[in-house]
Amino acid sequence: xxxxxxxxxxxxxxxxxxxxxxxxxxxxxxxxxxxxxxxxxxxxxxxxxxxxxxxxxxxxxxxxxxxxxxxxxxxxxxxxxxxxxxxxxxxxxxxxxxxxxxxxxxxxxxxxxxxxxxxxxxxxxxxxxxxxxxxxxxxxxxxxxxxxxxxxxxxxxxxxxxxxxxxxxxxxxxxxxxxxxxxxxxxxxxxxxxxxxxxxxxxxxxxxxxxxxxxxxxxxxxxxxxxxxxxxxxxxxxxxxxxxxxxxxxxxxxxxxxxxxxxxxxxxxxxxxxxxxxxxxxxxxxxxxxxxxxxxxxxxxxxxxxxxxxxxxxxxxxxxxxxxxxxxxxxxxxxxxxxxxxxxxxxxxxxxxxxxxxxxxxxxxxxxxxxxxxxxxxxxxxxxxxxxxxxxxxxxxxxxxxxxxxxxxxxxxxxxxxxxxxxxxxxxxxxxxxxxxxxxxxxxxxxxxxxxxxxxxxxxxxxxxxxxxxxxxxxxxxxxxxxxxxxxxxxx
Amino acid sequence: xxxxxxxxxxxxxxxxxxxxxxxxxxxxxxxxxxxxxxxxxxxxxxxxxxxxxxxxxxxxxxxxxxxxxxxxxxxxxxxxxxxxxxxxxxxxxxxxxxxxxxxxxxxxxxxxxxxxxxxxxxxxxxxxxxxxxxxxxxxxxxxxxxxxxxxxxxxxxxxxxxxxxxxx
Numbered sequence: 132x133x134x135x136x137x138x139x140x141x142x143x144x145x146x147x148x149x150x151x152x153x154x155x156x157x158x159x160x161x162x163x164x165x166x167x168x169x170x171x172x173x174x175x176x177x178x179x180x181x182x183x184x185x186x187x188x189x190x191x192x193x194x195x196x197x198x199x200x201x202x203x204x205x206x207x208x209x210x211x212x213x214x215x216x217x218x219x220x221x222x223x224x225x226x227x228x229x230x231x232x233x234x235x236x237x238x239x240x241x242x243x244x245x246x247x248x249x250x251x252x253x254x255x256x257x258x259x260x261x262x263x264x265x266x267x268x269x270x271x272x273x274x275x276x277x278x279x280x281x282x283x284x285x286x287x288x289x290x291x292x293x294x295x296x297x298x299x300x301x302x303x304x305x306x307x308x309x310x311x312x313x314x315x316x317x318x319x320x321x322x323x324x325x326x327x328x329x330x331x332x333x334x335x336x337x338x339x340x341x342x343x344x345x346x347x348x349x350x351x352x353x354x355x356x357x358x359x360x361x362x363x364x365x366x367x368x369x370x371x372x373x374x375x376x377x378x379x380x381x382x383x384x385x386x387x388x389x390x391x392x393x394x395x396x397x398x399x400x401x402x403x404x405x406x407x408x409x410x411x412x413x414x415x416x417x418x419x420x421x422x423x424x425x426x427x428x429x430x431x432x433x434x435x436x437x438x439x440x441x442x443x444x445x446x447x448x449x450x451x452x453x454x455x456x457x458x459x460x461x462x463x464x465x466x467x468x469x470x471x472x473x474x475x476x477x478x479x480x481x482x483x484x485x486x487x488x489x490x491x492x493x494x495x496x497x498x499x500x501x502x503x504x505x506x507x508x509x510x511x512x513x514x515x516x517x518x519x520x521x522x523x524x525x526x527x528x529x530x531x532x533x534x535x536x537x538x539x540x541x542x543x544x545x546x547x548x549x550x551x552x553x554x555x556x557x558x559x560x561x562x563x564x565x566x567x568x569x570x571x572x573x574x575x576x577x578x579x580x581x582x583x584x585x586x587x588x589x590x591x592x593x594x595x596x597x598x599x600x601x602x603x604x605x606x607x608x609x610x611x612x613x614x615x616x617x618x619x620x621x622x623x
Numbered sequence: 624x625x626x627x628x629x630x631x632x633x634x635x636x637x638x639x640x641x642x643x644x645x646x647x648x649x650x651x652x653x654x655x656x657x658x659x660x661x662x663x664x665x666x667x668x669x670x671x672x673x674x675x676x677x678x679x680x681x682x683x684x685x686x687x688x689x690x691x692x693x694x695x696x697x698x699x700x701x702x703x704x705x706x707x708x709x710x711x712x713x714x715x716x717x718x719x720x721x722x723x724x725x726x727x728x729x730x731x732x733x734x735x736x737x738x739x740x741x742x743x744x745x746x747x748x749x750x751x752x753x754x755x756x757x758x759x760x761x762x763x764x765x766x767x768x769x770x771x772x773x774x775x776x777x778x779x780x781x782x783x784x785x786x787x788x789x790x791x
Contacts, residue, residue: 178776295699299651299692306658306685313678318666320678321658344722351718352711354749517749521742521760528725528738529772538729538781545722556708557647575681582676 138257138488140481150187151489154194155496161195162202163508166346167523168215169199170565173459174338175526177466178533185467186485192460193486194493197249197439199456200399201497202508204241204432208234209509217399217435220407224420224427231423235367240425241432242501243369244381248433249494251385252392252440256447257487259393263448264473272584273592276577277601279570281608282395282451286563288608296559304567305574307332314572315579327539334462336531336544337568338455341561343527344548347520349555354516366505369425377429380410388434392441395566398454399435399442406434440490447471447483451570455562458569643708644700651693659686717748733783738765 140147161172173192180188203218208225221241228237270278283305287297310321311331322328369377384406391402410430411420420427442453443460450471452458464471469482476483501508531544551561585591592598665679721741729737743761751757769789772778780786 182775293696295692295696299689299696302685302689302692306682306689309682309685316668316678318668318678320665320682321661323661348715348718351715351745351749354712354714515751517746517751518756518760520749521746522764524745525738525742525765525768529768529778532734532780533772533776533778536778538734541729542726545726549719549722557643557705578681579676 138484138491140485140488147187147190147485147489148492150183150191151194151492151496154191155198155493155500158195158198158200158493159202159205159497159500159504159508160511162199162214162218163205163511164514164519165206165210165212165214165512166350167343168203168456169196170455170459171339171342171346172199173456173463174335174342175530177335177459177463178530180463181466185464185469186482188463188467189460189469189486190489192463193443193490194496196456196460197436197490197493198497198500200436200439201242201245201249201432201501203435204245204428205238205501205505205508206512208237208241208428210512215399217403217438218431219400220403220431220435221428223407223431224422224424227421228423228425228428233423236369236373236425237423237428238501238505239367240369240373240377240428242366242498242505244377244384244429244433245436245501246494246498247381248385248388248435248437249439249497250491251382251433252389252437253487253491253494254440255389255393255437256440256443256490257484260444260448260483261476263444264476267449267473269597271595272577272580273595273598274601275573276581277592277595277598277605278449278451279574279577281601281605282445282570283563283567283574284605284608285394286566288611292558292560294609294612297563300554300559300561301563301567304564304569305571307337307564307568308571309575314576325539327537330535332543332568333534333540334458334565334568335534336540337547338459338565339527339531340544340547341551341554341564342455343523344544345551345555345561347524348548348552350516350520366502368502373425377426380413380426380429381433383409383413384430384433385437388437389441391434392438392453393444395445395451395453398456399438402438402441403431403435406437407431436494443486443490447475447486448473450573452566455565458565461569642700642704644697644705648693648697648700652690655686655690655693659683659690662686714748718745721745729781729783733785734781735765735769735785735789736783 157172157176158169161167161169173195176191176195180191183191199215200217203213203215204221204225206212206214207218207221208229211222211226213219213222225237225241228234283298283301286301287294308331310328312318312322312329313320319329387406387409388399388402391405392398407427407430410426411417411424414420414424414426416424416426438454442457445451445453446457446461448471450461452461461471469475469479527544528541531540532538534540551564554561554564581592582589592602662679662683665677667677667679721744724744725737725741728740739761742765743757746757746760751760769780773780779790782790
């Protein structure tokens with residue numbers, strides 16, 4: 132009961148309410164703009180959070196996360212381009228419905244299902260995060276190592292694209308984390324005599340490079356592309372009939388989204404695709420899907436927003452991010468001196484429940500903003516790329532420079548921008564690089580400490596039941612794509 | 624579907640070293656090998672300081688894993704060739720060039736000037752010819768960003784022609 136009261140704390144603090152208000156607004160704008168999104172936006176705003184106290188900083192980042200995930204739906208429905216990757220499945224039915232002159236109905240359903248999905252996932256977060264944190268007390272170094280490996284294999288297995296390419300990207304991310312002084316022996320690794328590299332490669336230059344700069348290069352290949360924007364008169368709340376048709380889909384997708392969110396994968400992107408396909412599978416009218424099905428919009432949107440709360444579960448309970456944006460939030464926590472994990476739940480419940488409450492309020496706020504302001508937000512898409520992207524470049528460069536006041540960081544950002552562009556061009560997802568980078572130190576550190584405990588005997592890992600379970604799950608995760616492709620071939 | 628089949632057929636007819644799958648695999652393996660060789664130059668710690676494994680062991684294992692998985696990708700691609708990608712347009716290379724220009728100008732002349740030059744260059748080549756908008760993205764907006772970062776975060780930008788005038 133006390134904890135639930137702590138969740139309402141943001142409502143009684145004018146400062147937190149203001150942060151929530153601006154975070155939600157900023158998140159919506161980021162979500163609406165194709166190519167940007169909560170991950171890039173969160174990374175860019177991270178330096179500004181240094182001027183805030185830890186709770187306000189994380190509240191800002193989480194509200195951007197929730198609102199940005201929803202904001203992608205506005206662009207998906209009106210211009211058939213997902214504002215965020217998580218809204219890709221929303222395009223499939225949102226745009227056809229908008230073409231039929233029902234853009235308001237499509238956005239109304241997207242707004243309601245996103246809000247329900249988001250609130251459902253906050254409930255999951257409040258319930259499961261403390262349980263997972265309690266379980267984590269049983270974890271030693273070998274268990275954390277096995278868990279991190281499980282996270283990376285899950286990312287490869289259910290993430291977008293080829294599992295092997297995802298594994299390469301994840302390994303590349305871990306490799307980047309080894310640059311600089313070895314944290315155990317202080318030996319220089321991959322520094323090539325450059326002093327600035329002894330501190331390692333920062334998270335922000337890599338994230339901004341892989342997301343914002345690579346997107347700028349992608350946009351440079353699309354400058355002649357013309358978007359057909361569908362006019363929006365006003366958002367309509369779903370009718371009774373629509374609710375009757377979709378309530379089961381919304382609940383199912385909320386459950387799916389929350390579950391997928393908990394697994395370390397691409398969060399909302401994968402959740403919305405699975406939510407959409409399950410909505411189609413259970414629908415009485417599957418033939419309507421792809422032609423403007425209201426269930427399709429509900430399935431995708433409830434799932435991608437439900438993934439936000441789900442992805443926060445392992446981030447807060449274990450310090451293992453469930454998505455690229457939660458990796459940014461995790462960095463924010465670390466920068467502000469907050470170490471996620473079981474101790475956080477015991478020592479700072481007010482801080483944690485403040486975050487939970489803020490996420491809940493952010494979901495309600497984006498419903499209000501979306502409902503009354505979608506028409507205005509839709510106009511943001513009219514800003515031409517030839518003006519928008521040079522501005523984003525200026526903010527990205529200054530934001531990246533500001534964290535360590537290092538020009539090398541800016542060059543690293545540009546390098547990863549080019550690398551990210553070619554990775555995406557040839558089917559390598561950039562999300563595993565981010566997760567690999569943030570898990571790298573954990574993977575190597577726990578491996579080396581485990582080997583000290585085991586006196587160098589690798590087989591001792593198999594004597595630890597929890598670690599063994601995670602290794603078996605990792606093997607299953609790796610085998611899953613093979614089984615899946617085998618089944619598909621059989622069907623064909 | 625027909626287009627995909629056509630492009631796959633076209634890809635089969637190319638010599639192997641022109642195919643994307645070869646070029647991508649080659650670059651990954653080449654860079655990984657260079658890094659792998661570099662790991663042999665890492666200092667070796669005495670056994671008393673050695674925590675579990677030598678500092679070079681973990682990166683070595685990762686690089687070998689990357690090389691092995693890249694070989695698997697290449698092998699799979701020989702069975703199922705990748706689609707041929709569209710050629711990159713001139714605007715991409717100009718944007719890439721602007722990144723290089725940014726690095727050179729920020730290193731030799733001025734950080735602000737580099738941002739300004741890139742913004743105008745990119746905006747112009749992406750199709751913006753109106754002077755006001757070029758000034759907006761190239762001068763007005765960077766000034767706002769500079770002042771904002773300086774006052775809010777107390778940031779000090781690296782010295783240069785324009786930055787020195789601003790600070791003096």
